[in-house]
Amino acid sequence: MRLPRSVAGWTIAVFGILALVMGAVGLLWPEAQLRMLGFEVPAQRAPGDYTGTFLMASSMAAFNMGVYYLLATVTEWRAFYRFTVYFRLLTFTVFTIAVLAGIAPDRFFGVAAWEGLGAVATAVGLRVDARWAAAGGDGADAADRSAPAGAGTGPDTGH
Template identity: 70%
Template sequence: MRLPRSPAGWTMAVFGVLAIIMGVVGLVSPDTLLKSLGFEVLGSRPSGDYTKTFMAASSMASFNMGVYYLVAVATEWRPFYLFTVWFRLVTFTVFTILVLTDAAPARFFGVAAWEGLGAIATGVALWFERKRGTSVPSNP
């Protein structure tokens, strides 16, 4: 695995590694992930409760997304970097709405904030690189 070659690449790499870590945590210990997000953890689950199934699916998605981010970093796939800025702002908006409408606990806003701040960090890095002309080619 190559180290990132640009500031924007570093923002992507940090998110990718953390997405992989959170994915692994959710697969190995879904209750730990639920607690960290501010959700109540039940001692036992009634028949028909698919919370742990959903946690496994979303954790696997998180793991996969982390891998996608790291592949983009390894190849310096800049169009993907830009795509993530806009999509993470959408994610920030949706997660914030979930908290504001009480569909998710207030602590879940941390996930929204992480998405929003990550989008801004990558966007600012891309902007500065473009302004300075220091970005690396998308296919070195």
């Protein structure tokens, strides 16, 4: 796997690795995942309590999302980077509201903060990369500017 070639790429790679690892933890050791998030882990679950099923599904989604983020990093898919900023800010907002409304435990705000800080870090990284490219650097944005119209909207396939 190639290392990220931009500041924004590094922010996406860090998030991708964390999502992959946390997804794996949720699949392999769900009790630890629940405790980390501040949820109770009863000795026995009541009939009809599908917490384990939901955790398995969300952990698998996190694992897959980690793979998607790492793929975007390897291909330096800048449009994906920009897209994540908006949706991670939305996630921050929804998770924060869940904590404030008492739907989620206070410790869950850490997840919201991670999303919000990650979105800001990627946005800052995109700006730094753009300024570096404008100043004549070899940043990934330089390739975006010189590409034909419509290019740069998907992964670089190497062709």
